[in-house]
Amino acid sequence: MKKIFQGDWFSQLIDGLLPVFATLLALLVGAVFLLMLRVNPLEAYAALWDGAFGSTNALAETLVKATPLLLVSLGICISFRGDMINIGGEGQMIVGALLATWLGLTFTNLPGWLVIVMAMVAGFIGGAIWGGIPGLLKAYFRVNEILSTVMMNAIAVQLMNFLLRDLLIDPSQAKLASKIPQTARLAEIFRLPRLAPTRLHLGALIAVLLAILVYILLWRTTLGYRIRSVGQNVYAALYAGIKVKRYMVLSLLLSGAFAGLAGAVQVYGVNYRMITDGSASGFTGSAGFNGIVVALFGQLHPLWSIPASILFGALLVGANTMQRAVQVPSALVTAINGLVVVFVVSSEIWRRRRQRHRLAHAKQDETSSPVDTKKVDPIESDS
């Protein structure tokens, strides 16, 4: 591929800043809602900022919230690059966490570091299974992955509710009459190390390292190249001899794996146990959904996901402070996140226009004969 972006630094800067404009716009709309609710937006947003960055502890909490967002968004980067839309982060987190928790409660005699490593792998595998099933269904049965991942979320929630009330229930709860659906606490040696006195844990570092790894995977390996090829033009990928179906499954599977890891990290780094209020967000804090927002904000680039996750972690942590300070329900931040998503995908059109403009310039002296792509069905003809 020719480097068509070179030299056009201003355009690139504008492209890079699009998500920032989108966020500012969303905050502006949020301010209008606040005014309508007779709340001073400046006061509200100041409280939000203070709650997110106002002290060392606030900053640590922001990073704690950012960690699962970053991990989920890494998976989203992979699947969206492969043109597979993964809405199943919530379910994948839950299944990854269930497997990891079971492991930590079962192999209590093993050394701490070994169990932690095994648990992270278990989380990865659990999420991979939960993401891989919709991948298989898409590749071989043409089931829309958006729908199947949503269904898999609902199934995972019930699986969690069932296991936490039954097989995995805290034995001390089982003895009581009022059975709170939760697991026992993990042994102390199994917990991810913390940066005392804050709750910031090793998971944050793991997530950042993995962001670099995913960057390498996507742009420096054949596997990543093929996933992106399938995502960019399925017909061209087919023409190039890529086994499209396999990479469809693989991109969703990997995507789920990172969400599953996020679930495991959440248990081993923050909660030390699983507990359910009957809904998905009770455990995930909606990180499975918000990870999509983060990935989009970072323009599906794993390294940009790092600052993006910190921003959204900050919004989530700050929302609680805002709720206390000016009595604005933290749900406002959910609504603003939704607007950010809408604005970011809407602003894509400007980027594409400029890109086409540049392409037109670059291609003027180039005679190209693209493959006739309209007639082949990628799923049918790939065997």
Add this chain to the structure above:
Amino acid sequence: MSDLLSVTTLIGILASGIRLATPYLYAALGETFSQRSGVLNLGVEGQMLLGAFVAFYVALTTGNLWLGVFAAIFVGALMGLAMAYVTVNLHAQQGISGIGFYLFGLGMSDLLFQKLLGTVETVKGFPKIYIPGLSDLPILGEIFFSQNIMVYLAYLLVPIVWFVLNKTTLGLKIHAVGENPDAADSLGVNVGRIRYFTVILGGCFSGIAGASMSIALLNVFQQNMTSGQGFIAVALVYFGAWRPIGVLGGALLFSLVNALQLWIQVLNIPIPSEIAIMMPYVLTILVLAASVSRVKGPSALTKPFEREA
């Protein structure tokens, strides 16, 4: 198990199955319109939530249920308008912008609920309407003819939507726009306008779907009360192969399994409730896997239309 098979239980299951299908029907029929024209609106859940809240709030404060329904339609239409603008004019990726609108509806309905009501209250929902003569029929009367107005309207919409989609010029245009927008455009059909129409109409239907939950079925508003039903409704459109009658079949199957699941819990049958709740979802995936591979949807679904220069 014998309890489950008694006549009263079966009538109960069927009657509540018929009733529980209501929000799915409204939302999925609306979604059928937009998908037929090529727009996948994943924001249905958000539209339902906001519709449910607005309907409830208006009904509670004015004491007029119909005002609540109209308010829900209005809010659904507004969200549909926004979705249409974003997908038609800005060519935003449909699946993802839908998720954005979902989060927006989820957050806004929760925010407004906490700010304006704060506590869970109830309204006196639509009363049951006993259809003269028919409601006296043994068994059938109780199952089919002793429901509230929102339930009847939902079923009435099935043939209406079928008629509009299959027997009118408008339906033909919607079909053309969803299958081949370029061809439709060259024949003088305004692709953008048709998509605006279907997405806004879909929004109105989603709004009613939400209203049917908060002021006709449950008569309360709770945070995130739709709990994924909007997403199921989208799935039902695939399930029903983009045909109103198929959507009806899917909605009934899903809600009957759901009703069965509720009764299993009521009757203390030793199946864990979680497994029972899982059943409809597993079933949907299985049926999708079995059917979707054979049925092809609108060719232009999820593809933005751009006029060639």
